[in-house]
Amino acid sequence: MSQGWRYGDAMAARVTLQTIADRVGVSRMTVSNAFSKPDQLSVPLRQRILAAAQELGYVGPDPAARALAKGTTGAVGVVFTHSLRFAFTDLVATGFLGAIAEELAPTGLSLTLLTSSDDGDIVPARDVAMDGALVYSCDWTSRAVDFLHRRRLPLVYVDQDPVDDIPSVNVDDRSGARAAARHVLDLGHRRIGLLLSGTHGPYGLLDDPGVVDGHSSRQRLLGWLDEFGPAGVEVMSARQDGTGLEQARWGARLLLDRPDRPTAVLCFSDAVAYGVLQVAAELGIEVPRQLSVVGFDDNPLATQVRPTLTTVRQDIAAKGRAAAATLTATIARAKAGTSAPAEHVLLPTELVVRESSGPVNPQ
Amino acid sequence: MSQGWRYGDAMAARVTLQTIADRVGVSRMTVSNAFSKPDQLSVPLRQRILAAAQELGYVGPDPAARALAKGTTGAVGVVFTHSLRFAFTDLVATGFLGAIAEELAPTGLSLTLLTSSDDGDIVPARDVAMDGALVYSCDWTSRAVDFLHRRRLPLVYVDQDPVDDIPSVNVDDRSGARAAARHVLDLGHRRIGLLLSGTHGPYGLLDDPGVVDGHSSRQRLLGWLDEFGPAGVEVMSARQDGTGLEQARWGARLLLDRPDRPTAVLCFSDAVAYGVLQVAAELGIEVPRQLSVVGFDDNPLATQVRPTLTTVRQDIAAKGRAAAATLTATIARAKAGTSAPAEHVLLPTELVVRESSGPVNPQ
DNA sequence: CAAACCTTCTTGACCGGTACAGAAGACGTG
DNA sequence: CACGTCTTCTGTACCGGTCAAGAAGGTTTG
Known part of the structure; x- marks a missing residue:
């Protein structure tokens, strides 16, 4: 269990790759590789580096720094028009999000929930780091969505009027x-x-x-x-x-x-x-x-x-899965620099007759 | 509405603060201030800069770069032991999360959902950038929670055995x-x-x-x-x-x-x-x-x-609100460098008698 | 009129990593 | 033994911002 870290020494000098590099007597780059590209250095050296890191209380590369250097954050956003409360209240929304979360889990991507609010100091759609976003049932006059576009983020529209260049997932x-x-x-x-x-x-x-x-x-x-x-x-x-x-x-x-x-x-x-x-x-x-x-x-x-x-x-779960899959595909494509025509998924609907409907005026 | 951005020119040179600075003929720092500290420069110059930015298709400071430089990401995490599907299925969990989202909205912080999974390439708790996290009903043997600690992230424990140094929110x-x-x-x-x-x-x-x-x-x-x-x-x-x-x-x-x-x-x-x-x-x-x-x-x-x-x-909503409030307070405190004894909130419970219980063996 | 002050803008260092090209040594090969 | 090839490690240049201190000019103040 947890040990090796302590509280109260918050002001302690930060441990970075360089700290460890100095300690072990290698270059900063080698330490970086020890964490991010294990096959780029010998096993014993890697062990020494990891041991030193452990000892110095180094957890791993700083996510923010890594995000800047690599251009990848490991998180995708979901944007709603409605307040986020809705995302957790409406059964259709929760079903959708649950399916997304499930589909995303094996990829290691995290899910960040954003509102399309654009008043206030921080505008999430503009100021939150992410690799791509799902635009779900959004008011299309929303400035937030416009920000996402201008950031050139890989996007997928869900329950939204399809636009030629943007992949979309809709039900019929x-x-x-x-x-x-x-x-x-x-x-x-x-x-x-x-x-x-x-x-x-x-x-x-x-x-x-x-x-x-x-x-x-x-x-x-x-x-x-x-x-x-x-x-x-x-x-x-x-x-x-x-x-x-x-x-x-x-x-x-x-x-x-x-x-x-x-x-x-x-x-x-x-x-x-x-x-x-x-x-x-x-x-x-x-x-x-x-x-x-x-x-x-x-x-x-x-x-x-x-x-x-x-x-x-x-099939709300299918919609969620399709949305997540399309988004990851779009992100991968953007990263690779390849471009393909945007995919537009249209899922079927089906009438289910139960008890609440019947012939008019039966005797 | 959306215009000024286009697709297909994804490979266009990236527009950064420097691009705009060159265009307007000022220093990079001044452009930065135009976006982040409007009162640090004259109004007409700011207008010119913003106009140039608009023209060049610059949306605002890159979130990842800003996160690195400022040490702030604008997002907080919520960590579950359960799969994220649970977060959207269980009525207690959704109520809790909804309340958190609502409480967080005015602060502009986004909500990132993390699982405590630590197999695979990306370990969210270690690799996702955030300003703090709520640890909700987590298996305490989880390595993910340990990562969070070692990253020295401001944390709040919810439905979790309280630990002295960590603020917590529990119900009785x-x-x-x-x-x-x-x-x-x-x-x-x-x-x-x-x-x-x-x-x-x-x-x-x-x-x-x-x-x-x-x-x-x-x-x-x-x-x-x-x-x-x-x-x-x-x-x-x-x-x-x-x-x-x-x-x-x-x-x-x-x-x-x-x-x-x-x-x-x-x-x-x-x-x-x-x-x-x-x-x-x-x-x-x-x-x-x-x-x-x-x-x-x-x-x-x-x-x-x-x-x-x-x-x-x-009161699950109260729990969510308390958790969010405690977390933002803890983050603020950490940022300010001030330290205070960790707060431990204990919310009351109340027996509600309805129809499903009655005296044993009545005639 | 000089000292003290703003306001406005600039300079250089730094945030903590990663990419990429290349150097140094070990090894097989003709 | 000279040469190409691996493997392993290093150096340097970024990534795109922000911070803190200072310079230049205009204003107040004693």
């Missing part, structure tokens, strides 16, 4: 949303509510889907409209101002607490759908007899609530 | 466990099962509580035994080999699927208790009529399951 939100829409149409629903989440923006979103921010939100909405437009059904929408449960409930109430309420509600996410189920229960509306509810994501929540949620599955 | 696990134990004693239970979780180790843990790894596990077990020892009750224990739900179920079955099964089970965590509830239901054992179950943590899960869980609450 639009097809998934279409499948959900067809599902309720097939069940006979003709008065349909749509419930999005987002951080801000006007409400008449059906007039201009482009105004919805967030790539996924936009694509899912477009998918719904792909089907509903031609079918000529009556569509009503609400949009809550935030991603919390409270916001979802607020939106749900807007949609359900009225005489001409929809017979089916499509939700941007399972988390939102959960809010709808709660509100429906409170209003005494039976699901699925009087109301069909369809979520999105196939969040673990979807099978925990009653009735279980009909939803559109995306 | 032992008192909490005692309260839980008293609770079931008061309800008349005399045949009691204990269910721990852990990563490895022998099973006869009642003979030697010290062998239980994990500070919290150990303290909770000790708290239970504090009460049960003197009361002379019959105690049976099981210990699952891991932290997943499957392991919890396995341990629960060991305890419940036998004729002399306990009338009450105390669990190391709510996650474990959840497994017990499942197994009890499968075996047709009614909770709380035939079996009382007590969890620990007051995980959100505790109020979602039926019956709701009697448990010992710890």
